[in-house]
Every structure is written in structure tokens, then in C-alpha cells.
Amino acid sequence: xxxxxxxxxxxxxxxxxxxxxxxxxxxxxxxxxxxxxxxxxxxxxxxxxxxxxxxxxxxxxxxxxxxxxxxxxxxxxxxxxxxxxxxxxxxxxxxxxxxxxxxxxxxxxxxxxxxxxxxxxxxxxxxxxxxxxxxxxxxxxxxxxxxxxxxxxxxxxxxxxxxxxxxxxxxxxxxxxxxxxxxxxxxxxxxxxxxxxxxxxxxxxxxxxxxxxxxxxxxxxxxxxxxxxxxxxxxxxxxxxxxxxxxxxxxxxxxxxxxxxxxxxxxxxxxxxxxxxxxxxxxxxxxxxxxxxxxxxxxxxxxxxxxxxxxxxxxxxxxxxxxxxxxxxxxxxxxxxxxxxxxxxxxxxxxxxxxxxxxxxxxxxxxxxxxxxxxxxxxxxxxxxxxxxxxxxxxxxxxxxxxxxxxxxxxxxxxxxxxxxxxxxxxxxxxxxxxxxxxxxxxxxxxxxxxxxxxxxxxxxxxxxxxxxxxxxxxxxxxxxxxxxxxxxxxxxxxxxxxxxxxxxxxxxxxxxxxxxxxxxxxxxxxxxxxxxxxxxxxxxxxxxxxxxxxxxxxxxxxxxxx
Numbered sequence: 001x002x003x004x005x006x007x008x009x010x011x012x013x014x015x016x017x018x019x020x021x022x023x024x025x026x027x028x029x030x031x032x033x034x035x036x037x038x039x040x041x042x043x044x045x046x047x048x049x050x051x052x053x054x055x056x057x058x059x060x061x062x063x064x065x066x067x068x069x070x071x072x073x074x075x076x077x078x079x080x081x082x083x084x085x086x087x088x089x090x091x092x093x094x095x096x097x098x099x100x101x102x103x104x105x106x107x108x109x110x111x112x113x114x115x116x117x118x119x120x121x122x123x124x125x126x127x128x129x130x131x132x133x134x135x136x137x138x139x140x141x142x143x144x145x146x147x148x149x150x151x152x153x154x155x156x157x158x159x160x161x162x163x164x165x166x167x168x169x170x171x172x173x174x175x176x177x178x179x180x181x182x183x184x185x186x187x188x189x190x191x192x193x194x195x196x197x198x199x200x201x202x203x204x205x206x207x208x209x210x211x212x213x214x215x216x217x218x219x220x221x222x223x224x225x226x227x228x229x230x231x232x233x234x235x236x237x238x239x240x241x242x243x244x245x246x247x248x249x250x251x252x253x254x255x256x257x258x259x260x261x262x263x264x265x266x267x268x269x270x271x272x273x274x275x276x277x278x279x280x281x282x283x284x285x286x287x288x289x290x291x292x293x294x295x296x297x298x299x300x301x302x303x304x305x306x307x308x309x310x311x312x313x314x315x316x317x318x319x320x321x322x323x324x325x326x327x328x329x330x331x332x333x334x335x336x337x338x339x340x341x342x343x344x345x346x347x348x349x350x351x352x353x354x355x356x357x358x359x360x361x362x363x364x365x366x367x368x369x370x371x372x373x374x375x376x377x378x379x380x381x382x383x384x385x386x387x388x389x390x391x392x393x394x395x396x397x398x399x400x401x402x403x404x405x406x407x408x409x410x411x412x413x414x415x416x417x418x419x420x421x422x423x424x425x426x427x428x429x430x431x432x433x434x435x436x437x438x439x440x441x442x443x444x445x446x447x448x449x450x451x452x453x454x455x456x457x458x459x460x461x462x463x464x465x466x467x468x469x470x471x472x473x474x475x476x477x478x479x480x481x482x483x484x485x486x487x488x489x490x491x492x493x494x495x496x497x498x499x500x501x502x503x504x505x506x507x508x509x510x511x512x513x514x515x516x517x518x519x520x521x522x523x524x525x526x527x528x529x530x531x532x533x534x535x536x537x538x539x540x541x542x543x544x545x546x547x548x549x550x551x552x553x554x555x556x557x558x559x560x561x562x563x
Contacts, residue, residue, distance in 0.1 A: 027073020030100030054084020059424025078117035090411035186318035210237030211276010257395025370397035387413030416445025508536030
């Protein structure tokens with residue numbers, strides 16, 4: 001078997017695993033890997049901050065379903081990646097972070113930029129490992145992809161001492177292949193029991209979590225819902241897994257990202273079949289109210305998720321697609337006819353409990369922004385959004401019809417996620433329209449990654465809701481009767497975000513009149529296509545607006561009159 005540079009074998013593995021782009025920042029301790037990348041078919045984008053690389057890999061992975069790759073050198077490069085690893089870990093996103101490291105013999109001597117990144121990363125990865133023997137490299141990388149994809153997906157980190165990178169190993173790419181990933185099928189008896197509970201319920205509800213998206217289960221979910229006539233609600237991470245214009249769509253229940261009618265429907269349900277949902281606290285709110293007298297069937301690919309928040313009446317360990325396909329099989333020979341009383345009730349609640357969005361006010365009210373987005377962009381558009389009032393309004397008002405087209409950093413909620421994530425999405429789907437919905441504060445956390453998009457011709461639109469505040473924290477401070485250190489307004493508009501765009505070679509416009517939103521979106525679309533660079537539509541909204549939220553599903557406070 002031929003001897004080849006160890007890093008050449010690594011690059012061969014990356015390419016064979018379906019990686020066509022990597023995001024990273026070269027440094028002295030990772031240059032042997034970059035030497036191998038130089039002659040490969042894997043495109044590389046030089047980021048301006050290693051956290052940005054992880055979020056780009058994250059956006060790419062959420063869009064493709066494959067493992068995204070971020071690369072950094074030793075020391076602070078790895079520690080800068082921790083937020084991205086945490087985000088991916090929390091949302092079950094498969095990414096691989098590769099870090100350089102000081103020479104093995106120097107690790108105990110406090111060498112320059114030598115840090116135990118493996119121990120630092122362990123709490124926010126599925127697997128973190130330092131390679132000590134060069135001959136292990138192909139196998140460790142193969143295993144990393146297998147671990148990232150298996151069961152509940154998630155991130156891995158591989159640390160590479162520079163002396164290990166520089167070695168040669170025996171390697172023949174022609175006889176190498178991926179390690180198998182096993183599907184997780186449900187126990188047939190539990191599928192039958194789940195079906196018994198569904199058929200016995202008068203007002204059943206299916207709750208589609210992020211596991212439906214990750215499990216590619218939207219198709220069988222629609223089939224099950226239509227065959228049984230059971231409404232489907234979504235969590236924030238499950239948004240897009242079920243078409244929102246379908247008569248069986250039951251909206252999103254929750255204490256922040258929710259609809260009034262969806263909360264009402266959930267509270268009237270008597271059985272919830274939760275698929276790949278983790279019962280996050282912003283969804284459930286007060287558990288006594290959330291659980292009520294209804295029964296719960298919880299399906300999850302990760303056994304330790306069952307009973308983590310509360311004990312379900314029935315737990316099923318399974319991939320969501322495998323469970324739904326088994327459920328469809330179990331329906332054969334069963335009487336599934338159901339009257340339409342419950343579906344009619346859902347329709348009535350939707351009509352009786354809307355939230356208004358057709359505001360013409362100046363300053364612009366946030367719901368109007370999402371009305372314009374819903375009407376302007378088609379279902380094939382990819383949206384990314386991060387954390388803050390704008391994300392809560394997005395969850396409440398924005399519609400999504402297709403899986404993987406609405407992406408949000410759900411549990412970790414790192415500010416600044418949107419710009420790098422949008423770059424990752426666009427690199428995964430170069431011909432698609434990509435839109436980032438951002439806040440004025442979050443925008444500036446990783447704004448330097450605009451330079452990456454400009455340099456590599458990655459065009460997308462950013463729609464900013466600018467209230468010149470830390471809006472969500474300002475609203476949270478209402479409970480403390482204060483408005484302290486959350487106002488970031490100065491001069492005319494605070495930071496001039498349009499000039500920031502221009503400084504990076506991009507473009508933008510500021511909107512203060514709701515009648516100008518549509519034309520500005522039209523301009524931005526054409527400008528992004530023309531320049532192949534990011535374009536900003538900065539919308540100046542009501543400064544001290546509040547989003548509907550509460551502590552329990554039955555105590556959500558509304559701040560605007562009903563529609």
C-alpha cells in the first residue's frame with residue numbers, strides 16, 4: 001500500500017464523506033492540513049473569526065443534512081469555536097471542527113497557543129478527541145462522521161498536533177468507504193400502543209419537533225396526519241416540517257414563539273404525540289398547565305430524552321421517519337374514520353384568535369414586517385434567524401411550508417448567528433434565495449463575516465428590525481420596573497448599519513415607512529443578484545414594542561389589540 005502524507009488521507013476522507021466546502025482560518029499549527037486542501041476539490045472560505053466558521057458549517061449542515069466542516073488552528077481558534085459547538089450540540093446539528101495543536105512533546109510545557117481543547121469541548125460535543133498516532137487518522141475521521149450522523153446528530157471535534165499532521169501513512173483511497181449508520185426502528189408493540197392511544201383520543205394532536213426535520217420525516221408525517229385526520233402542531237425547531245397552509249396545521253404552541261389559536265388548541269387537546277421534540281421551556285412554560293390532564297406519547301431517537309422533562313404515558317425510542325412509517329403500516333386493517341368535529345374546532349379557533357399584522361403605523365410595527373415577508377417571498381426561500389424579539393415575532397407571524405427552509409438557533413441562541421449561517425446556507429444552495437432576519441444588536445456580533453460573503457460572492461438579503469434597543473432584555477426588565485443599560489440609541493439612528501454594509505463592499509437601505517417595505521425588498525433581491533453580495537434592508541420599528549409572551553400557555557400576555 002502506498003505511503004501518502006497523513007493530511008492527504010484526511011482530505012480524501014472529507015471529500016468522500018460529501019464535504020465540498022469548508023470554512024476556516026489557517027494558522028501555523030494547522031498548515032499541513034491546508035497544504036493538502038490546496039490541491040483538492042474542497043472549496044475553502046477564509047473566515048474572519050472562528051466562531052463564524054462554526055456557524056457557517058452549521059448553516060450548511062442544516063441545509064444539506066450532511067456534516068459541515070470548520071477548521072481552525074491551535075489555542076484561541078479552538079476556544080473561539082466553543083459557542084458554535086454548543087449551538088450545534090443543542091440543536092442536534094452534525095458538524096466537525098478540526099483544530100491544529102502544538103507538537104505532542106510540547107503539550108505539557110505550556111507551549112505557545114497550546115490548550116487542552118479536547119477537555120474544553122467535551123461538554124458541547126458528542127465526541128472530542130486528539131489524534132496521537134498518525135496511522136489512526138483515517139479511522140478517527142471516519143468514526144467522527146459516523147458519530148456526528150448517528151442517533152441524535154451532533155458536533156464532533158478532532159485535535160491535530162502538528163507533528164502528527166506532518167507524518168506519512170499507508171493509505172489507499174480506492175478501497176476506503178464510509179462507516180455505516182444504523183437506522184433506529186421502533187418496537188412494534190409500542191407502535192401498536194401508540195396507535196391505540198391515538199385512535200381512542202377525541203382531540204389528538206401531533207407535535208412535530210426538530211427531529212422530524214432532521215429525520216427527513218415530513219412526507220410520512222403528512223401521510224399519517226391526513227389518513228388519521230389528526231392536526232399537527234410544530235415546535236420552533238420543527239417549523240417547516242408541516243405545511244402551514246394545510247387545514248390540519250395546528251400552529252405553534254408556546255409561551256413566546258406561538259400563536260394564540262395554537263395555544264388554545266393545545267390546551268383543548270386530550271392526547272399529544274410528540275415526535276423528536278425535547279419539550280424546551282420556551283415551548284412548555286409552566287409544566288402543570290402544559291401537561292394538564294392530557295396524555296403524552298413521546299418518540300425520540302435518543303433514549304435519554306424520554307422522561308428528561310416529564311414522564312410520558314408512553315415512550316418510544318425510534319427515528320421519527322421510522323416510527324411514522326411503522327405507524328402507517330400498523331394502520332392497515334384498523335378503523336381510522338374520525339368525525340371532523342376536532343378539525344372544525346381548530347378552524348374556528350384560528351378564525352377567532354388571530355393576531356393583527358396589517359398595521360400602517362409609523363414607527364413601523366414589527367408584525368407588519370412579517371406580513372410583507374410572507375407575501376413577498378415564496379415557499380422555496382431559505383430563512384435564518386437567531387435570538388431576540390425579532391425571532392419571537394418571526395415565530396409568531398412568519399410562515400414556513402418546507403423542511404430545512406426555516407432555520408433558527410433554538411436552544412443556545414447565540415447573537416450573531418445569522419450572517420455566518422446565511423453564508424453556509426447559500427454555499428449549500430447557491431441557486432436559492434436566502435434571507436437572514438436580524439436584529440440591530442445581533443447584527444454586530446459577527447458582522448465581520450460580511451467580508452467573507454463579499455470576497456467569495458455569496459449574495460443574500462438581510463432584513464433588520466431595528467429598534468435601537470436590546471429589545472428582549474428591555475421587555476424582560478419590565479418585571480424589575482427598570483429600563484437599564486438596554487438602550488443603544490445615539491445620534492440620529494445609533495450605529496449606521498447601512499454604512500457598515502458599504503464599508504464591507506456591500507449595500508443597504510433604511511426604511512421608516514411601512515409602504516416602502518415591499519419596494520425595498522424588491523430592490524434588495526435585484527441588488528443581491530446583481531452584486532452577488534449581501535444586501536441590507538434596515539427597517540426602523542417601534543422602539544419599545546413588546547412581543548406577546550407569558551409564563552404558561554394560558555397566561556400569555558397580548559400587547560396589541562386582536563386582529
